[in-house]
Amino acid sequence: MLNAFLISLVVVALSEMGDKTQLLALLLAAKFRKPIPILFAIFLATVVNHGVSAVLGQWITTVLSETTLLWLVSLGFIGMAVWMLIPDKLDDESESINRWQKYGVFGATFILFFLAEIGDKTQIATIALAARFDSIGWVTIGTTLGIMLVNLPAVFIGDKLADKLPIALIHKIGAAIFLIMGVGALLQHYFL
Template sequence: MQELLSSTLIVALAEMGDKTQLLALLLAARFKKPIPIILAILAATLINHGVSAALGQWITAVLNPLWLVWGLSIGFIAMAAWMLVPDQLDDETESINRWQKYGVFGATFILFFIAEIGDKTQIATVALAAKYDSIFLVTVGTTIGMLIANVPAVLIGDRFASRLPIALIHKIGALIFLVLGVMTLVAYYYF
C-alpha cells in the first residue's frame, strides 16, 4: 500500500505547475470538452507510466544493488532540485492545430503522451518502480496523482490553477524527493 500512496502523493505534487498540467489547462480552454480530455489524459498516463514502471523494474534486474541504491538516491535528490525549477509551456497552438484532426480525445492523448516523455513525473515513475516492487501499484498511484493534479485543472481551468501556491507545492515536493533520496541510502546501509 505504501507504493500506491507514495506514488500518488509524489506525482500529484510533482505535477502541480508542470508543463503537462499547463497543457491540460490549454486543452480545456481550447476544446471546452472536459470528459474526452480527462479520458485522454487517463489513457496517455496509464500507457506512459505503465511502460515507465516496467522500465524501473527492469533496471532493478540488471543493476548491481549498490549501483541501484546510489542511482535511486541521486535520482531522487536530482528530482528534488528539478522540482524547484518552474516549467513553462511553449506556445502549443501549432501542435494543437496539427493534432486537432484526431478530435478532442485524439489530440489530447497524443499531445499529453508526447509532453510526458522525459517529464518529471515520468522519471519519478521509473524511480518509484525501481524502489518498490510493484509495477501495478506504482502505475496506478502515479496515474491517480496525475489525475488529482489535472482533473481540477481541466474542470475549473485557470481560475483554480492561479490560486494554488505552486512555489510552496514545489518546495514540499522537493523536500519529499530529498527525503526519499536520503532514506534510500540510509535504509540500504543501516537496515
C-alpha cells in the same frame, strides 16, 4: 504495497502541480471545452506512459547490482528534488494543439499528453518509484491517480484555480519529499 501506492500518488500529484502537462491540460480545456474526452485521453495516455515507465523501472532492477541501483535511485530522487524547484513552462503548445486538432479532442489530447510526459518529472519519478518499491501495478496506479487528481480540477475549473494555488510552496514540499526519499534510501542501506 500500500506504501508504493500512497507514496507514488502523493509524489506525482505534488510533482504535477504547475508542471507542463498540467499547463497543457489547461490549454486543451480552454481550446476544446470538452472536459470528459480530455480527461479520458489524459487518463489513457498516463496509464500507457507510466505503465511502460514502471516496467522499465522494474527491468532496471534486474540488470543493475543492488548497490548501483541504490545509488542510481537515490541520486535520481535527489535530482528530482532539485528539478522540482525549476518552474515549467510551455513552449507555444497552442501551435502543437492546432497541428493535432485533426484527430479530434480525444486524439489530440492523447497524443499531446503522451508526448509531453516523455522525459517529464512524473515519468522519471515513475521509473524510480517502480525500481524502489518493486511494484509495477501499484506504482502505475498511484502515479496515474496522482496525475488525474491534479488535472481533473485543471480541466474543469481551468486557470481560475491555478492562479490561486501556492505552486512554489507545493513544489518545495514535493522537492522535500524527493530529497527525503533519496537521502533516506541511502541512510537506510548504509546505517540501518
